[in-house]
Each structure stands twice: as C-alpha cells, then as structure tokens.
Amino acid sequence: xxxxxxxxxxxxxxxxxxxxxxxxxxxxxxxxxxxxxxxxxxxxxxxxxxxxxxxxxxxxxxxxxxxxxxxxxxxxxxxxxxxxxxxxxxxxxxxxxxxxxxxxxxxxxxxxxxxxxxxxxxxxxxxxxxxxxxxxxxxxxx
Amino acid sequence: xxxxxxxxxxxxxxxxxxxxxxxxxxxxxxxxxxxxxxxxxxxxxxxxxxxxxxxxxxxxxxxxxxxxxxxxxxxxxxxxxxxxxxxxxxxxxxxxxxxxxxxxxxxxxxxxxxxxxxxxxxxxxxxxxxxxxxxxxxxxxx
Amino acid sequence: xxxxxxxxxxxxxxxxxxxxxxxxxxxxxxxxxxxxxxxxxxxxxxxxxxxxxxxxxxxxxxxxxxxxxxxxxxxxxxxxxxxxxxxxxxxxxxxxxxxxxxxxxxxxxxxxxxxxxxxxxxxxxxxxxxxxxxxxxxxxxx
Amino acid sequence: xxxxxxxxxxxxxxxxxxxxxxxxxxxxxxxxxxxxxxxxxxxxxxxxxxxxxxxxxxxxxxxxxxxxxxxxxxxxxxxxxxxxxxxxxxxxxxxxxxxxxxxxxxxxxxxxxxxxxxxxxxxxxxxxxxxxxxxxxxxxxx
Numbered sequence: 001x002x003x004x005x006x007x008x009x010x011x012x013x014x015x016x017x018x019x020x021x022x023x024x025x026x027x028x029x030x031x032x033x034x035x036x037x038x039x040x041x042x043x044x045x046x047x048x049x050x051x052x053x054x055x056x057x058x059x060x061x062x063x064x065x066x067x068x069x070x071x072x073x074x075x076x077x078x079x080x081x082x083x084x085x086x087x088x089x090x091x092x093x094x095x096x097x098x099x100x101x102x103x104x105x106x107x108x109x110x111x112x113x114x115x116x117x118x119x120x121x122x123x124x125x126x127x128x129x130x131x132x133x134x135x136x137x138x139x140x141x142x
Numbered sequence: 143x144x145x146x147x148x149x150x151x152x153x154x155x156x157x158x159x160x161x162x163x164x165x166x167x168x169x170x171x172x173x174x175x176x177x178x179x180x181x182x183x184x185x186x187x188x189x190x191x192x193x194x195x196x197x198x199x200x201x202x203x204x205x206x207x208x209x210x211x212x213x214x215x216x217x218x219x220x221x222x223x224x225x226x227x228x229x230x231x232x233x234x235x236x237x238x239x240x241x242x243x244x245x246x247x248x249x250x251x252x253x254x255x256x257x258x259x260x261x262x263x264x265x266x267x268x269x270x271x272x273x274x275x276x277x278x279x280x281x282x283x284x
Numbered sequence: 285x286x287x288x289x290x291x292x293x294x295x296x297x298x299x300x301x302x303x304x305x306x307x308x309x310x311x312x313x314x315x316x317x318x319x320x321x322x323x324x325x326x327x328x329x330x331x332x333x334x335x336x337x338x339x340x341x342x343x344x345x346x347x348x349x350x351x352x353x354x355x356x357x358x359x360x361x362x363x364x365x366x367x368x369x370x371x372x373x374x375x376x377x378x379x380x381x382x383x384x385x386x387x388x389x390x391x392x393x394x395x396x397x398x399x400x401x402x403x404x405x406x407x408x409x410x411x412x413x414x415x416x417x418x419x420x421x422x423x424x425x426x
Numbered sequence: 427x428x429x430x431x432x433x434x435x436x437x438x439x440x441x442x443x444x445x446x447x448x449x450x451x452x453x454x455x456x457x458x459x460x461x462x463x464x465x466x467x468x469x470x471x472x473x474x475x476x477x478x479x480x481x482x483x484x485x486x487x488x489x490x491x492x493x494x495x496x497x498x499x500x501x502x503x504x505x506x507x508x509x510x511x512x513x514x515x516x517x518x519x520x521x522x523x524x525x526x527x528x529x530x531x532x533x534x535x536x537x538x539x540x541x542x543x544x545x546x547x548x549x550x551x552x553x554x555x556x557x558x559x560x561x562x563x564x565x566x567x568x
Contacts, residue, residue: 342481
C-alpha cells in the first residue's frame, strides 16, 4: 500500500493531534513495508519491579496502529478506535524500550483492522500482541 | 462473594503497588455487590476536543477489574492481566469523570474473568465496555 | 428500543436466511426488554463427555446477537459480524440446552455492539460470555 | 519448537477426541515451522450466497490452534479454549476451501496463545484472523 504521510510529516502531525503524548513515542520506521513505533520507557510507564505497565503497552499498540492507518488514508481523514483485543504474554524486560510492529490486515472504506506485535528492544519473543479496529468516517464534503 | 479487602484498606494498597497512578483513580464503591472506580479526568487523559482518550479508558477498566479481583482474593495473592477485549462505543462527555462498574464473571483458582462498563458521570449509556482475564499464580508456600 | 420484527415473524425469517441451522436454535423470548435464544443441544454440538462444544456456543452467541440486531433494524437491512470476543468460563452441564441472553449496547448507523451471556438451562452461572460487533451497511437506494 | 505428535498420529487422534467433526477438517501441513488446517467446505458450512459462515470459520480457527498446541504438548495433556477474539474481514470465496495457518505466540506451563490467519484456497488476503488462548491444566499424577 502506498504511503500518503511519511515519517517526516507524521511526527509533527502526531504532536499536533495528540499533544498529551508528546515525547513518549517515536517513529522508528515508516515505509510501504513496515511501521515500527518506539515507546520511550520512563517512570510513568512502569510498575513496581521496573516492568512496563499494561496501559502503557495498550497506548503503544494504539498509537502504532493509528499511525499505520493514517499513513495510508492521509491526514484529511479520521480514524477512531472502536475495538481492541490485547494479550499480555511475557513480562517486558526492565530498562528496555518497547517496540511495536503494525501490520494492516484490512483497509476498507469504513473499517481498518491492524495487527500489532510488541517486543522489548533487544528481545525476540513478543511481550504482547493486539488487534485493533478503526472506524474511518466518511469524509466531509467540501 | 465475600470481600477480603474493603475500600478503606484498598486505597492505600493501590497507592503502594501502583504509585505511578496515585491520584488518578479512586474507589467510589466497593462492597459484596459492586465495585465502582472513578477516573479523575485531568489534562493528561484528554484528546483534542476534550474527550477522554482510549488508553485512559483502558487504564480505568484495568484498575477496576484488578481491584474487583484483589478485593476477593486478598493481598497476599497476585493477579496479572493476560487478556483484554475492549469496545469503544461512544465519545465520553467533555468535562465529566468516567465511572467504571466491574462484575466478576468467574473467579477460579487460576483465572478470573471480569466485565467492566464505563459511563461518563451523569450519563446513562456506556461509553465503553471491556472484558479482562487475570492469571492468579499459585501462592508461594510459606 | 422498539421491535420491528417480533418472534412470530423472526422464526421463519431465520429459516429463510440461514436454512443450514434450521431446527438447531429457537427464540425463547423476544420483546423490547430481552432476547433469549435456545440451542437445542444434539449430538452434533457435543464433545466427548457430553459437553457442548466451543463452536456450538459461538454459533449460539452469533445467532442471538444477530436476531437482537435484526429485530431492531428490520428485515430490509443487513448485519454482518465483523468481530467477536468470547470467553469460555465453565463447562456446560451435560444433557441441558444452552440459553443465550443478548443485550444491545450500541445500535449506531454503521455499527452495532451486542453483549451475550450463555447459561446451561437450569443453571445460574454463565458458561460463556461474548461481545459481537456487526457492520450494518447503508441501505441500497430503491 | 519440537513436534511431539506429527500429522500421521494427529489425524486419528482428532477423530478419536472429536468424532463429531470427522471429515470436516484435515491437516494440510504439520511440522516444526507451520501448521495449516483445511476446512473441507460443504453445504453445512455455507450461508446463502455460497459463502462460508462465521461459525464454520470459528470452528476452523479453534481446531487449527488446538492441533498446533497439542502437537507440542503431547497427547497426555489437555488444552481447553478459554478465550477467542476473531475478526471477519472479507467474504470467503464461494466454492473454495478455507485454509488456516496457526502460529504459537506463547506456550507456557498453564496458558498457550495462538494466532490464526484464514484464507480462501487460491486467495492471498486473509478472510479472518483469530487469537485463541488455551488453558493447559496440570497433568494428573500417575
């Protein structure tokens, strides 16, 4: 699928639409083949013991899937999360960022479905997986 | 089901095990019939337009289900989220806290399943629903 | 919500659109307050030991949610399952039918979300729960 | 991961434990790298229009994930489906079998998590995806 918004344009777009998460996430890779987002793990994302919390992993999966969809549909569109199923499978490594790879399984006119896998940086086995559905409302007529 | 940890004991327990979320959530009601958690909506939970973000609703559902389970199994136990499916159904009301009601559907020896409904305070229709599964590891022998 | 198709009209409608499942399911109750479907448990729905299989419970949840949605939107509409999350929590009782109660959580113009609880007839604790999302395509213009 | 039960042994094992589904499914490939199951589409799996029904796709995903897990844990073990999230993304092709590829994401002592993708034979885009969790009860002591 062609990319309508590349990494250089996507980063300031994210800062604009989601100012609350500025600095927490960055785009590691964004091209026609792959989207990889990084969670810059900080104290606010941790549980006692130094492991990344479930809500922080959910937030990473959500922003990764959102960026994957928006990069294809373009910034004049909207994409609203309607459903997520997420499995937490292993404890993330302490002291490591978490990386999310998003794969678009369906990009229809009204719905997009995206699979996301999360790994601790330097690790190989997934710490979590998620599938998210986005509703893409019809564009407003000019 | 009997309550092993009531609201008075649960609040400091939450502060102790999840210091990162201190002040964001509070227990509205906790007894044998119901558990209701409140998200004190602040700027960090918002999306542009003043609506509560998906990750903030996920975090609320997770802490509500966790508190419901821990109130029954007691604080010497552990409960780890293994799965969540969540549906975002309506835009939360701007300027209103979000309340989560948790219902324990199963409390087995190894797994607990909890349903959660989220409403904006003062509203009637659910803004989101979630089902969460917790793994309850065997207690360590003394 | 008002009912557009009542039980008397729904049963032959189901036979017409889903001839493959004729005789397996019946409508126990359908009115403005509730929808309850029955799975007439037969040999084809069983696992060794006499317990109802997961796919049979999924099929019951799907048809119950479908009937709940169609009863509200009317038979000129379509409703296509796009997502289901289901938790199997207890072994169904041997030799008992399974009853499914459906509750519509959202009925939007494009999407409907339905919660379903399954119990063995005569039992009280849920054997399974499911949440299903239906896409409701725009009606074709005449 | 090593295979404890290969295809030659798995087929009669499935017939033995699931006699109700005999003839509906077959193992297309089972080795250390992959598990592919086939749904032999017959009239009982169809919806009007000739498309494969949701419950038939759920049953295929469930048996594929079950076979993937059992091939690793061996036939003296048990594996019980506790959760499934499934997305139906495209209409299956009429007149084509459906193939399911299962990937084990986690195989722990108590829980296994399996991703499954379904394609119509001859097609490339997934018609559905599912993630299933299996509980693996402790082995009974001899």
